[in-house]
Amino acid sequence: MKDKIFSNLIFERFSIYYRCLNKMISDNNQKEFTDSNELSYLLNIDPSLIRRDLSLIGKIGKRGMGYSINALKSGIENILGKNKIWKLALIGIGNLGRAILRYILNNTSSNYSVVKLYDNDPAKIGISIEGIDIKNFDTINKHIDFNIGLITVPADSAQAIADKLVDCNIKAIMNFAPIKLSLPNDIFYREVDLIKELDILTGMLNFNNAIQKSS
Amino acid sequence: MKDKIFSNLIFERFSIYYRCLNKMISDNNQKEFTDSNELSYLLNIDPSLIRRDLSLIGKIGKRGMGYSINALKSGIENILGKNKIWKLALIGIGNLGRAILRYILNNTSSNYSVVKLYDNDPAKIGISIEGIDIKNFDTINKHIDFNIGLITVPADSAQAIADKLVDCNIKAIMNFAPIKLSLPNDIFYREVDLIKELDILTGMLNFNNAIQKSS
């Protein structure tokens, strides 16, 4: 196995390939092989890049034939940890937290399980949602039993929550609060920021379009 | 004004700068100037890159002094269209759609307004949420009055919805469904995909960590 640390972008594409392979399996129950050109057509990713990515799994392709769909799927499963259940905790059980909880619960084919709900609103603590009790976040301690913390609290409390998660040895954080968190380098971090995404779209509409028109 | 089309990454950073400037204004009501080093420290972005980005606004900095916070803010407002209200339509009023609606409504300082809700479930049509009636998506036509469509339907109907939006001349789409949409090149497109984000984090935890340990 390579001594290389893969980038975000590579994992992102593996996730895309994985979804595509699953769709191929459920749609088209006879086909055994695919190839970089077919995947390229379906996903709009350059075939060279696909071959490069897939070669990271090992020499899994057959020259002249392509790739066994099943072999590819299980290779990606190994890389993305799709053969394990990953435990999630949601911190902040407002509208967004609840929607994310239901979204994950509804997605029965995924390998993610929400095992803990935290909030600091006394009115919410003790309430059970979808069978999981909401606990006070202050009671969190080093004996945590989840792998990834999803922060869905308002921006002003997000950093404190993140610090506590780091303290409890959580290595992966997904932040939905509209604020940039500062975190140690060894923490894997993603953010989902709706307003930022909207700003990018309006920037494009507002500025790039205007330019296109005037040129 | 430059004849350049800015990239996603530049608009993304402008959004980050904008948020930071607002925080500076509300936190620290005396300070008039900032500079690329201060912003770099706060945002963890290289000062050269900050200067490069900000120079796209125009020659707005003062050598030896830095940047007027207010001038910077209004320059970014122009680029990101923060001085207009942008109208959003939500298509798919399930848990996620409702959570996004409330999230945007609660964010009173933003320049985004949800003006239309669509669904195709007869049981939902006519119901009003937060004062907005849910309409049947099939009734959508070219006389639309929104700028951005947010797709929060399940994966299997997302492409048809997107096609209809494109038909109705919508130029910006944000997709929350876990599927890659195929769209014409002139459509500005962003996707928010929770499972993909989780896959990236678990890929990192599962694979990069293992590698780090064994090396």
Next chain:
DNA sequence: TAGATTGTTAATCGATTAACAATC
């Protein structure tokens, strides 16, 4: 075998960072 497609190296592209003259 001939044809097809991989796996991989080299070339290109685009984004970030370094360097520094210009100037407040």
Next chain:
DNA sequence: TAGATTGTTAATCGATTAACAATC
């Protein structure tokens, strides 16, 4: 003026794409 920081060009870095020998 001296010191500080911009604005911008050149260098670097990292990711994608092109090319093609290897081989099924």
